[in-house]
Amino acid sequence: MTTSDWLEELQAERTGLGRASTAGRVADVLRTRITEGHLPPGTRLSEEDIGAALGVSRNTLREAFRLLGHERLLLHEFNRGVFVRKLTVDDVRDLYQLRRILECGAVRRAAERRRAGFSADRWVELLVPVRDAVEEGEAAAARDRWVEVGTANMHFHQAVAALAQSPRVTEAMGHLLAELRLVFHVMDAPQAFHQAYLPENRAILELLAAGELDAAESAMATYLDAAEAQLIxxxxxxPA
Amino acid sequence: MTTSDWLEELQAERTGLGRASTAGRVADVLRTRITEGHLPPGTRLSEEDIGAALGVSRNTLREAFRLLGHERLLLHEFNRGVFVRKLTVDDVRDLYQLRRILECGAVRRAAERRRAGFSADRWVELLVPVRDAVEEGEAAAARDRWVEVGTANMHFHQAVAALAQSPRVTEAMGHLLAELRLVFHVMDAPQAFHQAYLPENRAILELLAAGELDAAESAMATYLDAAEAQLIxxxxxxPA
DNA sequence: CTCTGAAGGATTGTTCAACAATCCGTCAAT
DNA sequence: ATTGACGGATTGTTGAACAATCCTTCAGAG
Incomplete structure (x- = not known):
């Protein structure tokens, strides 16, 4: 192992270390609290109460609110306060429109790269995270761990988006999925919802692995259309 | 004019009035300052200096910094300060990867809607902003208003992205273009750069109007490939 | 009864001052 | 040339204070 290897690894960890900001940690706490469904949409987040509960000052808390507001998890109404975002049917449609563009686009871009000279080894290597997510979901379903099925499903779509190999696409997909979690909580049985799509995930993976990229893209499109209709x-x- | 019309107009102006927040206005000032190129990439923005210059407190200024940081115009380094974002070649590649997915995806989604029953009137109506942007650019070029040619070019791509009729896509495109402005300033003659693509804009518009949607999408793809290569x-x- | 308008309290928006934590450059010592 | 310590400068965070705004309540007019 040469010196440059060491330095490379250290640089990879740098982003993890920078998380020392109090506002950032507060935002993390609130984010999981929201996406896990403990804070129902529409809930008002009082600066004083939450600041006291978490032991941070109002100024720091407001910075955390800004962070989550830009991720669309919180809605900031001037002179009124911040609320857990309440998504409308139009929001759901919009989110799925963006999903279609992002996920299908990622598949398409990956396909173009593959056609433009891409070794077979490199291709299977690129698909590893997708395969992992699919198997993670199947294993969780076999053990009736429904919440894990849900997160595995998220991982699958995140991995598909990552096929574009674009940090900005990956981040946009992350924010999109976090926002979608607000929607899933309004369903009676989100477990069954996610479980129903496990075979679809497997099918899309196999199409990708087989190089049937146009078929994979259209399969994803019909997938998203069905999921959108079900959610609507x-x-x-x-509600709404 | 009925009552509902009145209310609709008022609601349209609401976003403009909500800009009463001090932090928001500070962010606006800094944003234009940055995108216009007055603050070169890498410039450090001192909280004390800028706060004194704009007459706002450090806390308010920090909120403005967070806003611009989430738009990727500023880079916030913990315990070091905020800097005007300095884009690398990889960033340029990433931005164009995202542009391909967003803009081509918007065209494709619009195409699917058109095929799935869409009156001809509705279609030309949808293309009005695109046509306006194209003509705005041509008129500006005819009068040698080079900076206006550049903004018209931005308007064109923003209008294309708006074909997806998705607020989130539109907003993402807006942030993307703002970030791209950081790149354009490193060129010797950004005017010539933008002017060269005016015929391409016109060609894509005509393809869209004629319903040659696949051709329009691939024309946009080659357009973006060429622009990316030129920028790189x-x-x-x-630099860098 | 409904609508209007005026207190009143509660919450947010913003500023200020202070202290702790961290970074950066300098300089001496090995 | 590298290391380590010192000191100034800047950021991170807190707490308190005041102004501005919103929401509720309530009384009065039509």
Whole structure:
């Protein structure tokens, strides 16, 4: 192992170390609290109460609010406070429109690279995270760990987006999925919802591995159309 | 004019009025300052100096910094301060990867809608902003208003992205273009750069209007490939 | 009864001052 | 040339204070 290897590894860890900011940690706490569903959409987050509960000053807390506001998890209304984002049916449609563009686009871009000279080894290597996510979901379903099925499903789509090999696409997909979690909590049985798509994930993976890239892209498109319709139905029955 | 019309107009202006936040206005000032090139990439923004110059407190200024940081115009280094973002060649590649996915994806999504039953009137109506941007650029070029040619070019791509009719796609495109402005300033003659693509804009518009949507999408792809290569060349000659 | 308008309290927006933590450059010592 | 310590400067964070705004309540007019 040469010196440059050491330095490279250290540089990879640098982003993890920079997380020392108090506001950033507060944002992390609130983010998981929100995406896990403990804070229902519409809940008002009082600066004083939460600041006291977490032991941070109002100024620091406001910085955390800004962070989550830009991730669209919180809605900041001037002179009124911040609220857990409440998504409308139009928001769901918009999110899936963006998903179609991002995920199908990522598949398409990966396909173009593969056609433009890409070794077979490099291709399977690129698909490893996708395969991992698929198997993670199947294993979780076999053990009836429904919440893990849900997170595995997220991992699958995140991995697909990562096929574009674009940090910005990956980050946008991360924010998109976090926002979508707000939607999933309004469903009666989110477990069954995610589980139903496990075979689809497997099918798309196999299409990708086989190099059937156009088929993979259209499979993803119909996948997303179906999921969107199902979610919108749940919304029609529920709130909004 | 009915009552609902009145209310609709007022609601449209609401976003403009909500800009009463001091931090938001400070962010606006800094944003234009940065995108116009007055603050070169790498410049450090001292909290004390800028706070004194703009007459706002450090806390408010920090909120503005967070806003611009999330738009990637500023880079926030912990315990070191904020700097005007300095983009690397990899950033340029990433930005164009995202542009390909977003802009080509928007065209493709619009195409799918058009095929799935869309009146001809509705289609030309949808293309109005694109046509306006193209003509705005041509008019500016005819009068040798080079900076206006550049902004018209931005408007064109923003309008293309808006074909997806997705607020989130539109916003992402806006942030992307703002970030790209950081890149354009490193070129010797950004005017000529933008002017060269005016015929391409016109060609894509005509393909869209004629319903040649696949051709429009691939034309946009080659367009972006060429622009990316040109920018990367300029970067190789210049900094980083 | 409904609508209007005026207190009143509560919460947010913003500023200020202070201290701790960290970074950066300098300089001496090995 | 590298190391280590010192000191100034800047950021991170806190707490308190005041102004501005919102929400609720309530009384009065039509």
């Amino acid at each position: 139905d749940a919304y029609a029955a529920g | 060349d300029a970067y190789a000659a210049g």
